[in-house]
Amino acid sequence: MEISSFLTSFGSYLAIFVVLMLLFIWLSGRPGNEVVYYPSRVVKGLDPHEGGGASEDEVIAMAGVDAAVYLVFLGTALGILVLSGLVLLPVLLPVARTDNNLALSKNITFNDLDKLSMGNIKEKSPRLWGFLLATYWVSFVTFYVLWRAYSHVSNLRATAKASSEVKPQDVALLTRKEQVDDYFRNLHPDTFYRSMVITDNTQANKIWEELEGYRKKLVRAEVVFSGSKTATGFLGLVGKKVDTINFCNEKIKELEPKLEAEQKVTLREKQQNAAVVVFNSMSAAVAATQTLHAQLVDTWTVSEAPEPRQLLWYNLPKRFFERKVRSLIVYVIVFLAVVFYMVPITFISAFTTLANLKNVLEAYLPQIALIVFMALLPKFLLFLSRAEGIASESHVVRAASGKFFYFIIFNVFLGVTIGSTLFASFKEIEKKPNSIVPLLGSSLPKSATFFLTFVALKFFVGYGLELSRVIPLIIYRLKRRFLCKTEGEIKQAWAPGALGYATKVPNDMLIVTIVLCYSVIAPLIIPFGVLYFGLGWLVFRNQALKVYIPEYESYGRMWPHIHTRMIAALIIYQKFVYAPFMLPLPVLSFAFAFICNARFYKAFDRVPLEVAASHKAKQTPNLEALFSAYIPPCLNSGDKFDDADQFEDARSQPASRTTSFA
Amino acid sequence: MEISSFLTSFGSYLAIFVVLMLLFIWLSGRPGNEVVYYPSRVVKGLDPHEGGGASEDEVIAMAGVDAAVYLVFLGTALGILVLSGLVLLPVLLPVARTDNNLALSKNITFNDLDKLSMGNIKEKSPRLWGFLLATYWVSFVTFYVLWRAYSHVSNLRATAKASSEVKPQDVALLTRKEQVDDYFRNLHPDTFYRSMVITDNTQANKIWEELEGYRKKLVRAEVVFSGSKTATGFLGLVGKKVDTINFCNEKIKELEPKLEAEQKVTLREKQQNAAVVVFNSMSAAVAATQTLHAQLVDTWTVSEAPEPRQLLWYNLPKRFFERKVRSLIVYVIVFLAVVFYMVPITFISAFTTLANLKNVLEAYLPQIALIVFMALLPKFLLFLSRAEGIASESHVVRAASGKFFYFIIFNVFLGVTIGSTLFASFKEIEKKPNSIVPLLGSSLPKSATFFLTFVALKFFVGYGLELSRVIPLIIYRLKRRFLCKTEGEIKQAWAPGALGYATKVPNDMLIVTIVLCYSVIAPLIIPFGVLYFGLGWLVFRNQALKVYIPEYESYGRMWPHIHTRMIAALIIYQKFVYAPFMLPLPVLSFAFAFICNARFYKAFDRVPLEVAASHKAKQTPNLEALFSAYIPPCLNSGDKFDDADQFEDARSQPASRTTSFA
Structure with missing residues (x-):
């Protein structure tokens, strides 16, 4: 050049x-x-x-x-x-x-x-x-x-x-297996809080997205409609918008009970071989995440839970x-x-x-x-x-x-x-x-x-x-x-x-x-x-x-x-x-990489107990709120979820600390 | 051929x-x-x-x-x-x-x-x-x-x-650091039992071995002496044996207080940068052993404790x-x-x-x-x-x-x-x-x-x-x-x-x-x-x-x-x-090795929680006895150790379970 x-x-x-x-x-x-x-x-x-x-x-x-x-x-x-x-x-x-x-x-x-x-x-x-x-x-x-x-x-x-x-991710872990409650209650009798079994939400998600689409369309039509009432000369458009509003309202009325029914079916019948387990403290979750649970490793794996918003729901049940x-x-x-x-x-x-x-x-x-x-x-x-x-x-x-x-x-x-x-x-x-x-x-x-x-x-x-x-x-x-x-x-x-x-x-x-x-x-x-x-x-x-x-x-x-x-x-x-x-330089570089890795890496891969324990002094977290953060939006539309009892099939109740499961 | x-x-x-x-x-x-x-x-x-x-x-x-x-x-x-x-x-x-x-x-x-x-x-x-x-x-x-x-x-x-x-090894872990008590009490407030700081026993061990040598010699001389009393014609030998018995007794009397003094010095002044930590249950010890403790990994390492009889005392303080x-x-x-x-x-x-x-x-x-x-x-x-x-x-x-x-x-x-x-x-x-x-x-x-x-x-x-x-x-x-x-x-x-x-x-x-x-x-x-x-x-x-x-x-x-x-x-x-x-065979062999390793190996490297937890149902172990098993013989001669209060410098007292250290 x-x-x-x-x-x-x-x-x-x-x-x-x-x-x-x-x-x-x-x-x-x-x-x-x-x-x-x-x-x-x-x-x-x-x-x-x-x-x-x-x-x-x-x-x-x-x-x-x-x-x-x-x-x-x-x-x-x-x-x-x-x-x-x-x-x-x-x-x-x-x-x-x-x-x-x-x-x-x-x-x-x-x-x-x-x-x-x-x-x-x-x-x-x-x-x-x-x-x-x-x-x-x-x-x-x-x-x-x-x-x-x-x-x-x-x-x-x-x-x-x-x-x-x-x-939420501080007190939770991901695991692979159905019926996690008994197992985790047994192994962590004092610290287990609650678990949520992963379900196949494909169908529920589809209905929910359709519903959300109509809701957005409705809001948009209403804005246009209220705007057109003050302006004049767009009568044809107004009539069309009224049609749209009615149509969306109908669709939403039709889809809401459908979603509710599908949610129930999903929670009861579409449980997958994976779960999110919530503990009552960060230290407990950290120790549990890093501890080997099963003699045959691939039968029960535990891993760090990511933030709810970055959880890839569909990848959880993979073996x-x-x-x-x-x-x-x-x-x-x-x-x-x-x-x-x-x-x-x-x-x-x-x-x-x-x-x-x-x-x-x-x-x-x-x-x-x-x-x-x-x-x-x-x-x-x-x-x-x-x-x-x-x-x-x-x-x-x-x-x-x-x-x-x-x-x-x-x-x-x-x-x-x-x-x-x-x-x-x-x-x-x-x-x-x-x-x-x-x-x-x-x-x-x-x-x-x-x-x-x-x-x-x-x-x-x-x-x-x-x-x-x-x-x-x-x-x-x-x-x-x-x-x-x-x-x-x-x-x-x-x-x-x-x-x-x-x-x-x-x-x-x-x-x-x-x-x-x-x-x-x-x-x-x-x-x-x-x-x-x-x-x-x-x-x-x-x-x-x-x-x-x-x-x-x-x-x-x-x-x-x-x-x-x-x-x-x-x-x-x-x-x-x-x-x-x-020649000495690449050797030195490898040695340097090894030393840095030995000193620093593990604390990036897992949470050290001393970091987790420093949370202890603060107020007790609202465990139910942390737990709810993992409920996907398609299973959690509206405020129906406040009475979670109907979903007990898939989600366990908070563990009573006085009961022993030994 | x-x-x-x-x-x-x-x-x-x-x-x-x-x-x-x-x-x-x-x-x-x-x-x-x-x-x-x-x-x-x-x-x-x-x-x-x-x-x-x-x-x-x-x-x-x-x-x-x-x-x-x-x-x-x-x-x-x-x-x-x-x-x-x-x-x-x-x-x-x-x-x-x-x-x-x-x-x-x-x-x-x-x-x-x-x-x-x-x-x-x-x-x-x-x-x-x-x-x-x-x-x-x-x-x-x-x-x-x-x-x-x-x-x-x-x-x-x-x-x-x-x-x-x-x-003993089921409830213990090895760690590297002085003043372990505060740290472990903080991180494991409910499960920490007691810790034992590793000391440099070279001197104490030398005196103890000398003492044991004289004790054995004494027993041997006494057996020979009592045997020779029944037999006759070995008067010269008997006289020699009496000398030996007296000499050994003197030496033992001289060494016993020396050992006791050296034990005190060792426990107080020769503490090393390592310790054995005992927990109050197997599950707690297993979880603690497998959990990362420090942000900078090399500053606080924890590892599985071996049986007391196979512990290589002199290798523990190595960094x-x-x-x-x-x-x-x-x-x-x-x-x-x-x-x-x-x-x-x-x-x-x-x-x-x-x-x-x-x-x-x-x-x-x-x-x-x-x-x-x-x-x-x-x-x-x-x-x-x-x-x-x-x-x-x-x-x-x-x-x-x-x-x-x-x-x-x-x-x-x-x-x-x-x-x-x-x-x-x-x-x-x-x-x-x-x-x-x-x-x-x-x-x-x-x-x-x-x-x-x-x-x-x-x-x-x-x-x-x-x-x-x-x-x-x-x-x-x-x-x-x-x-x-x-x-x-x-x-x-x-x-x-x-x-x-x-x-x-x-x-x-x-x-x-x-x-x-x-x-x-x-x-x-x-x-x-x-x-x-x-x-x-x-x-x-x-x-x-x-x-x-x-x-x-x-x-x-x-x-x-x-x-x-x-x-x-x-x-x-x-x-x-x-x-x-x-060619496919070595590839298959590597795949087989990988699968076996993934499924079985971890449970050989660490103790799975489900194995540790199955101990739970049994009676509470005698923690003090398990703890004492780690005391090396040269620091534990005779029954002086029953009142361990004098050695509180090196060994902590059992944690009272009602006290909170948060």
């Missing part, structure tokens, strides 16, 4: 960014746009324009621990790159610039950027020692920053868990070995998909070295192709992860995120690097087939220029769009003008949704990997990485505080995965600039 | 076995020998000559679950071989005998045994399909028998744990990461030792094919060298396992047994097989270096003859010596005549010790591996394997019921390891007779 095309794309990205920033400043101040730029504060009933210099505590209060942990991740990457750049840029750039390896080979034209990279160092030059030591520096900086971050996140998680009020087989099949599919996707990506990256493509195309096409490709994947991966039989939405998101990470690393990063190298030197390889390895080394700095442009596109255009919220604004305006009639519909039109870590984190991990891997070979990439994570931190702190509303809270459960993948990126990097003196 | 030398060794082993059997029948009936042939029954106060047709329950009652599980292991191996042999012998032997591949190559002389093996089948003969199908048959037989055995052992373990009375580092170092040493031992073993096995060695030497030397070599290892491996920092003796034994297994498989089995193959065909390899693989295949049946002799030696001579107990009898007789003076000394002279699984199991595993691997190539080995495990089962059931006294009970904790190693042996075997059509 020519220096001119690099400057062309970089300049135009910067221009887009500036325009989007100006748009943001202008639009976010305009009245009526608060619901687009400050929806999170509007929902919480806070003044949109207050709350500026926010601490981490404020982020946790507004957006939860998960958002704070995402910011820690961005800050960690930023910290690693800043500390690395402080040494690498002033040392390595002069070392590379003053050598002149590239000038020696005359048949290829090299641009000025490549002269600042390791490609300009002569073979076996003592200057390469500088690059070797730089790799050590980057590795130790990464260890230091990652260790501090893990400690910090572990602390955040413990504090948030201990200080929050008791939630132990069924889940394993499903996981296995999904992994095979993911593996095949990774291999299969390699083909188009390699083809795209080959374009980056084709000389006959126009300069403009050369500047944008590969990057845009990459981004479109990566936008298609997440939904597919979420579907696959759900199919594994995972019982909680946040766990599904984590699983999909992991698969996305493998995709990105193998296909985008390794695919582009190796693909473009092979393509560029295809003819040379034809002549002497044993020369692949040295060629790969010498053409790496060239793909560095490609990734430089890619990173710039991501942060200038990506963050510009994110902060300015131009697309959500347009969608909201259009919906409001042409579609929305009721208050509820307007609210839904500006609802900002959640931050969406599932796709954010793997994308950011790709940037970490790219910047780390090229940091020593072409140190000029570091400032780009710093800009990416610096801007990212600023943008997403703003979005976390003012825009997105989290769908669930996992107390930073994602962190161990982020940590492991950072170390994976570091190891790829350590293998990337391969030399015999590098 | 010539057929004559094989018959020579086989015949002489059989002769030795017959002689030893006759000795056993004669000696075990003679009066005065009960303590050598029935020590276990003598200790339990039962009539030595009763109790013949014993069921598994009787084995458990007499020798514990571990002995029963060892017999299950022998029975499992026997079952696999019998079921395999029923099909393989009548089918494969005729198939091999009627072909004549070996007759074609005239430069080497083959014996009749080799004509019954796969080596006699022509290359690419359709007869090889028979051998392929035989491998499938053996694999499925192994799956079936192993699955039944694992279910059975799991059941044995659960039943024995649930039905035995509450033992989490110290243990990991020690384990790592030990693994490196074991790895190096495995590689290092390869050298002499390869050398020994090379002798087996040297034509210039005399026939007699050829028949015995290699087998004897192997057995001597294997007898040297266990102590070294036990030492290494203890150095890892493992806190319980039975765990150390399991760890050593695992290391021994790797040693035997890599060095003896693979070493002998590959070594002798390489040596035999050394000259041929010199000519055409690419021919190692086909040579290995064709010379395997020859090492099969070697292993045949080896297995025969093991069961004829090994079991003969085991059952006849000639060596323990001679030692006991000699000691009794020349050394023993007191009752205690005589008891110690015939004390049979424990069965010693640590070395038995890996040796048996070697036989399983050998017989499995050669079962299809040279089916004639199967009857030898059947004899080995059949005789073994008979001999050790006798020994378990009448001789050995177990040192500890691990409720068959060894079984998962045996199971995994059986599958490992199966996979080696499936790779051993390598062919493309074999």
Whole structure:
């Protein structure tokens, strides 16, 4: 890639960014746009324009621990790159610039950027020692920053868990088996509260959704009708609306008893082989969740209960070995998909070295192709992860995120690097087939220029769009003008949704990997990485505080995965600039990963008793309310559920503490 | 090896076995020998000559679950071989005998045994399909028998744990940290009973051992003195004995207050960073052991408490990461030792094919060298396992047994097989270096003859010596005549010790591996394997019921390891007779291992709550007695410990159940 095309794309990205920033400043101040730029504060009933210099505590209060942990991740990457750049840029750039390896080979034209990279160092030059030591520096900086971050996140998680009020998931566990009452009463005579058997709600849910649809239609028709009464000349429409109102009322009257009947049938006859068990204290639930219950493990499994809103009801009754087989099949599919996707990506990256493509195309096409490709994947991966039989939405998101990470690393990063190298030197390889390895080394700095442009596109255009919220604004305006009639519909039109870590984190991990891997070979990439994570931190702190509303809270459960993948990126990097003196580094990285895992991981996988016990001092929780949170909406429409006695088939009564079941 | 030398060794082993059997029948009936042939029954106060047709329950009652599980292991191996042999012998032997591949190559002389093996089948003969199908048959037989055995052992373990009375280890856990009381009282306010801080007892133990030495000397001197008073003419000796009695009495008087003082100092000032915590019920201890306690995992670890008698007191205070580092170092040493031992073993096995060695030497030397070599290892491996920092003796034994297994498989089995193959065909390899693989295949049946002799030696001579107990009898007789003076000394002279699984199991595993691997190539080995495990089962059931006294009970904790190693042996075997059509077999074996592990393993690693809870119905255990069982003898001499108040520094008082610590 020519220096001119690099400057062309970089300049135009910067221009887009500036325009989007100006748009943001202008639009976010305009009245009526608060619901687009400050929806999170509007929902919480806070003044949109207050709350500026926010601490981490404020982020946790507004957006939860998960958002704070995402910011820690961005800050960690930023910290690693800043500390690395402080040494690498002033040392390595002069070392590379003053050598002149590239000038020696005359048949290829090299641009000025490549002269600042390791490609300009002569073979076996003592200057390469500088690059070797730089790799050590980057590795130790990464260890230091990652260790501090893990400690910090572990602390955040413990504090948030201990200080929050008791939630339904804190006193519950999931189990697999019918007739759980006797079993759990026997094993936990003093702490068992009540259990809820999972039922097959497909039919009830269908009726309930139909009912809800008519209810919404009714509200909408009534709003239109009352509006049309004040205006005149829409008589035909009014008549139609009256028909609609009558029709909806009839349907609702018809469906309500149908739903009630179906609810009874469901609770009595459609019980599944799974249950939610509620205990009378957090400590009891935590101890029970972590204790092996049965001699034959697969006959009685217990696991942590997720929040009611993220419970994947239909995955609960799946059996132990069924889940394993499903996981296995999904992994095979993911593996095949990774291999299969390699083909188009390699083809795209080959374009980056084709000389006959126009300069403009050369500047944008590969990057845009990459981004479109990566936008298609997440939904597919979420579907696959759900199919594994995972019982909680946040766990599904984590699983999909992991698969996305493998995709990105193998296909985008390794695919582009190796693909473009092979393509560029295809003819040379034809002549002497044993020369692949040295060629790969010498053409790496060239793909560095490609990734430089890619990173710039991501942060200038990506963050510009994110902060300015131009697309959500347009969608909201259009919906409001042409579609929305009721208050509820307007609210839904500006609802900002959640931050969406599932796709954010793997994308950011790709940037970490790219910047780390090229940091020593072409140190000029570091400032780009710093800009990416610096801007990212600023943008997403703003979005976390003012825009997105989290769908669930996992107390930073994602962190161990982020940590492991950072170390994976570091190891790829350590293998990337391969030399015999590098050998201790991957070994050290594995040791570091092991130590961190041993010290921190378990408290992310389970709840430590000391965290659970710190709840004790507070008031006794309202167990019945916590228990009811798990009743799905289709079984809980209206206030019929207050007298739960009719549903005793599926749900047990609170255990009387004086009775012994031994 | 010539057929004559094989018959020579086989015949002489059989002769030795017959002689030893006759000795056993004669000696075990003679009066005065009960303590050598029935020590276990003598200790339990039962009539030595009763109790013949014993069921598994009787084995458990007499020798514990571990002995029963060892017999299950022998029975499992026997079952696999019998079921395999029923099909393989009548089918494969005729198939091999009627072909004549070996007759074609005239430069080497083959014996009749080799004509019954796969080596006699022509290359690419359709007869090889028979051998392929035989491998499938053996694999499925192994799956079936192993699955039944694992279910059975799991059941044995659960039943024995649930039905035995509450033992100290059932209500205790080990932890690492000073000042455990506050912490555990806080986290387990209703179930915490008491804790005991681990102290550095080196000094106290030294004084106590010295004291015990003088006490024993005193008893011995008194016995000799009272004996000499009735006899006459030993006046000089009597005078000397009186001196000894006085000296010992003085020393004891001097040491007793010294020990008492040291005990106080130890309990107050030598507290270590570890403790035993006792709970008021088995369920509570089980749940606490399995629950994560601290946010930072390595700061507070909890683990299952072993029986008091197998607690390795000095390993308790070792830190989490110290243990990991020690384990790592030990693994490196074991790895190096495995590689290092390869050298002499390869050398020994090379002798087996040297034509210039005399026939007699050829028949015995290699087998004897192997057995001597294997007898040297266990102590070294036990030492290494203890150095890892493992806190319980039975765990150390399991760890050593695992290391021994790797040693035997890599060095003896693979070493002998590959070594002798390489040596035999050394000259041929010199000519055409690419021919190692086909040579290995064709010379395997020859090492099969070697292993045949080896297995025969093991069961004829090994079991003969085991059952006849000639060596323990001679030692006991000699000691009794020349050394023993007191009752205690005589008891110690015939004390049979424990069965010693640590070395038995890996040796048996070697036989399983050998017989499995050669079962299809040279089916004639199967009857030898059947004899080995059949005789073994008979001999050790006798020994378990009448001789050995177990040192500890691990409720068959060894079984998962045996199971995994059986599958490992199966996979080696499936790779051993390598062919493309074999590929599904190792995959199936891994799947089988995974399923068994998922279903059964956890209940061997931890105690399931349903097993712990079945104790509930019984009477409340005497917690103080269970707690006191953990006091080491050097801190508990005499009855001074009954008023434990003076030791309150190191040991907490029982928690009053009415006080709340929240």
